[in-house]
Amino acid sequence: MISVVLLGTGNLGSHLIKAFHKSKKVKLLQVYSRTQFALDQINKKIPTTTDPSCLVNADIYVLAISDTGIKSLANKLILKNKLVVHTSGTIGLDFLINHKRKGVFYPLQTFSKTDSLKFKKIPICIEADLEEDRLILLKLAKSISKKVYEIDSEQRKKLHLAAVFVNNFANHLYRLGENICVENKVDFKLLYPLIRQTATKIKTISPLEAQTGPARRGDSKTIENQRTQLAGTELDLYTLFTKSILQTYEQEL
Amino acid sequence: MISVVLLGTGNLGSHLIKAFHKSKKVKLLQVYSRTQFALDQINKKIPTTTDPSCLVNADIYVLAISDTGIKSLANKLILKNKLVVHTSGTIGLDFLINHKRKGVFYPLQTFSKTDSLKFKKIPICIEADLEEDRLILLKLAKSISKKVYEIDSEQRKKLHLAAVFVNNFANHLYRLGENICVENKVDFKLLYPLIRQTATKIKTISPLEAQTGPARRGDSKTIENQRTQLAGTELDLYTLFTKSILQTYEQEL
Numbered sequence: 001m002i003s004v005v006l007l008g009t010g011n012l013g014s015h016l017i018k019a020f021h022k023s024k025k026v027k028l029l030q031v032y033s034r035t036q037f038a039l040d041q042i043n044k045k046i047p048t049t050t051d052p053s054c055l056v057n058a059d060i061y062v063l064a065i066s067d068t069g070i071k072s073l074a075n076k077l078i079l080k081n082k083l084v085v086h087t088s089g090t091i092g093l094d095f096l097i098n099h100k101r102k103g104v105f106y107p108l109q110t111f112s113k114t115d116s117l118k119f120k121k122i123p124i125c126i127e128a129d130l131e132e133d134r135l136i137l138l139k140l141a142k143s144i145s146k147k148v149y150e151i152d153s154e155q156r157k158k159l160h161l162a163a164v165f166v167n168n169f170a171n172h173l174y175r176l177g178e179n180i181c182v183e184n185k186v187d188f189k190l191l192y193p194l195i196r197q198t199a200t201k202i203k204t205i206s207p208l209e210a211q212t213g214p215a216r217r218g219d220s221k222t223i224e225n226q227r228t229q230l231a232g233t234e235l236d237l238y239t240l241f242t243k244s245i246l247q248t249y250e251q252e253l
Numbered sequence: 254m255i256s257v258v259l260l261g262t263g264n265l266g267s268h269l270i271k272a273f274h275k276s277k278k279v280k281l282l283q284v285y286s287r288t289q290f291a292l293d294q295i296n297k298k299i300p301t302t303t304d305p306s307c308l309v310n311a312d313i314y315v316l317a318i319s320d321t322g323i324k325s326l327a328n329k330l331i332l333k334n335k336l337v338v339h340t341s342g343t344i345g346l347d348f349l350i351n352h353k354r355k356g357v358f359y360p361l362q363t364f365s366k367t368d369s370l371k372f373k374k375i376p377i378c379i380e381a382d383l384e385e386d387r388l389i390l391l392k393l394a395k396s397i398s399k400k401v402y403e404i405d406s407e408q409r410k411k412l413h414l415a416a417v418f419v420n421n422f423a424n425h426l427y428r429l430g431e432n433i434c435v436e437n438k439v440d441f442k443l444l445y446p447l448i449r450q451t452a453t454k455i456k457t458i459s460p461l462e463a464q465t466g467p468a469r470r471g472d473s474k475t476i477e478n479q480r481t482q483l484a485g486t487e488l489d490l491y492t493l494f495t496k497s498i499l500q501t502y503e504q505e506l
Contacts, residue, residue: 201368
């Protein structure tokens with residue numbers, strides 16, 4: 001049984017609270033948040049605090065807070081020889097510099113408070129300075145997920161960058177698609193099966209092979225026609241994507 | 254029972270052959286392809302031809318071929334008072350100008366020959382000039398799909414444009430994400446659950462609300478850091494997406 005203190009009740013924090021609380025291999029001893037209001041929203045059975053100097057003894061302290069807040073909160077924690085980890089994809093171990101035993105516990109997923117997510121299938125990327133801490137992190141990660149990976153800071157940074165492309169930017173494309181539908185009184189729902197299939201397809205064929213569309217075919221007539229229907233940033237994105245796809249496949253065309 | 258002649262054995266054509274052949278409400282009378290080789294790949298029970306002047310009598314002739322080939326093939330068909338439809342998202346009814354009875358049968362999905370797809374869930378957008386043809390198309394579409402929409406040429410054009418964003422461009426983002434992983438020796442599979450969740454999320458919250466990431470938060474430190482890790486078209490895309498997302502949410506930041 002690993003005992004945990006969780007700091008943060010945001011999008012990720014609220015999901016981790018549920019996952020740790022549910023796991024039989026974890027004892028969630030305490031949850032910290034800056035505000036009492038946030039703590040009032042969580043399971044009443046879990047002890048809470050708004051004072052970072054009042055944390056109870058635990059095997060591991062998990063900081064599930066935004067990148068910008070990690071350094072300052074980590075500096076406030078008066079913990080002797082305790083393992084402190086953050087959950088960020090972008091920052092290194094050095095943000096926890098005042099803690100001798102430090103690590104990273106990075107679940108690679110997009111979290112909204114309202115989502116229902118199964119942690120078992122979410123990849124968790126771990127990293128630790130010390131061997132004993134690596135083993136604790138491994139155990140903690142495996143207690144809630146079947147997909148645990150040991151990834152160093154440099155790789156994690158790149159993984160997060162790739163995630164920005166496939167998640168944040170893809171979602172923005174959905175937004176632009178929705179805009180086009182709304183402006184032309186077409187139900188955006190018509191695109192759901194296509195969006196789903198595009199995202200599913202890559203499991204069986206690589207995105208390089210899966211590519212279709214006017215740019216992939218070098219269909220300059222359709223490309224020109226579609227460009228005339230766009231303006232502003234949408235046109236700029238259309239042009240840049242077309243260029244990038246044409247470049248990728250130019251030898252085949 | 255609607256009798257159908259299908260022209261084309263490409264990505265869409267091969268899926269339509271299966272769907273029509275399977276449907277109890279459709280009699281697939283004949284399949285046309287330019288090459289015998291293509292016809293050799295399909296179900297042996299279905300009559301075939303490579304001669305567009307040798308088509309049998311049917312209620313409807315479905316041209317499942319590329320946009321660039323539609324006009325010329327349609328002109329070759331010697332059919333008197335027969336309903337001829339194409340399956341393109343981008344072109345209008347005028348491409349079938351030599352046929353009095355014409356329409357569109359546009360399944361909104363991305364098709365690869367190797368995919369296993371359930372046609373029942375694929376939206377089919379139909380359009381016809383004449384009321385009696387509209388009813389035939391409606392019946393044909395409903396015989397293989399539960400999601401049938403009547404969409405005019407202008408709306409279909411916009412829908413196809415939106416599809417280019419959410420399918421073709423999103424897939425290219427997956428490709429760029431895969432590139433980043435491969436270059437840094439990280440398994441691209443780690444991103445599958447994230448890609449899936451991003452695509453699924455929009456069914457419950459709109460992409461406008463679902464947006465997360467550095468640009469959404471106005472996190473200029475992470476943005477600058479990630480920009481330094483990129484070059485060329487990838488950097489251009491990162492910059493343009495960041496600008497577009499910042500613009501979308503600027504009033505909130």
